[in-house]
Amino acid sequence: MSRMFDIVFSSTIETLEMVFFSTVFSVIIGLPLGIILQITDTEEHGGLKPSPVINSILSRIVNIFRSFPFIILIILLMPLSRLILGTAIGTEATIVPLSIAAAPFVARIVESALKEIDPGVIQAARAMGSTNTQIIVKVMIPEAMPSLVSGVTLTIINLIGYSAMAGALGGGGLGDLAIRYGYQRFNPSYMVAAVVVILVMVELIQVVGNKISNHLIAKR
């Protein structure tokens, strides 16, 4: 029993590690992408610095990455992991494809959160003589914060699902546990344990995410 606990525990830590780092990296990549997508959009859609060329190229790249089946994306990105980390196997190596798979998702979430901002507010900021950078940093991001928090919550939950898949391809974590111990060794108790831990994790993150987002809205 304690052996099972140890195994489930260390798998949980691996999943948390994958999810945490891939969330951080996907936000680091996705946030600027989302901002660029929004500010290069047409003026009618609230673009600060419309650029149809950049916008359509970026938009297409994001769409391609988003429509790729994740399992294929991991395999395709294995060489990239090897290039960055020297290995394509293990928890750390999985963070690369996870981050890259989630980044376009984050970009779209950021873009749509920024689009929701009342254009009048941005016009007011412009009329007061704000530079574009000031508008982005001091107006757009703070104004969109509740939606951004909800978006990141959703990203984390998606990444928990993705990480289970990635685990099966050599990344470890709860997905790997469920498949190797639960499925291949016919040990349903491991399967159940892995699923329960994932469910609890998702539930917790959803609750905390909603709390933060609601708190931000209530303060307004």
Next chain:
Amino acid sequence: MEITLKHLRRNYGSLHAVDDVSLNIPSNTVFGIIGRSGAGKSTLVRLISMLERPDEGEVYYDDKRVDNLEKKALIDARRRIGMIFQNFNLFSSRNAAENIAYPMEICGMDKGSIKKRTEELLDLVGLSGRGNAPISTLSGGQKQRVAIARALAVNPDILFCDEATSALDPQTTRAILSLIKEIQKKMNLTVVMITHQMEVVRDSCDYVAVLDAGRIVEEGKVADVFANPKSATTKDFLSNLTSVHSSVVRWSKDGGRYTLRFRGSKTDAPILSTVSRQTGAIFNIRAAGVQIVNDEEIGIMVCDIGPDKEIEEKAIAALEENGIIVEEEK
């Protein structure tokens, strides 16, 4: 600061939103620009306030041309003007004081001075002690007060009001307008007030320009325009005003072919009786009242004149001789 517009033009496709507008907005006044929706007011204010560039024409603040500024100069110039809007356009992520602080923050003012100035401004607009209030907890009037404080934070030379009272009830509108007038005097501002409400022009403006289909159809001192409107658009605005204004009482729905306007001292004189005796005309009064325009009283009387065509014409001539403006409804 004086604003001069020279032959401004702005087209959206085939629509002439602003069509050859030339205007001189004197320094230190409240200048109203009135028009129906779609008349081009919003485009015009965006052109004057450097938010949009005209297709043709020039905009001058005093002697400085501002419609063709480079990016850096444009941002500097924008920091010298203030603007308030119909929907207030406050930052919901900031409380009242932080909203007022924003224009000072972007200019790189230090925290201490910002704090001090914010307190002063809250005081000025009558919201002392409400600095920590989240925007959503404020009423419409209070939101507009915060917006005014924010617009005045950097001591601008010009304040643009884009339909600033259109989302407010009549009482709040009056309070906000008197606040703007008060501040205008205190800070020697040039105020440009865009509106579709003649009440706003009547209660707060010194000058007015009437905009229709992208063109200025009439302009002048408010009292002059109210007493003697020339264009159909202006008359239309004024007639709406008359019908809704509480001091004009109409006791008959029919008739009322003539509208007589009495200015200033003539409001008191017994002109109607005098004319009636001289010419034998019979006046059938349908509605009457007094409007206060910029501290000047303008009397309005809607009536029919009888008994026949000949006497009617004589009576009108006599009235006009006495300085009364007679307008015939067609």
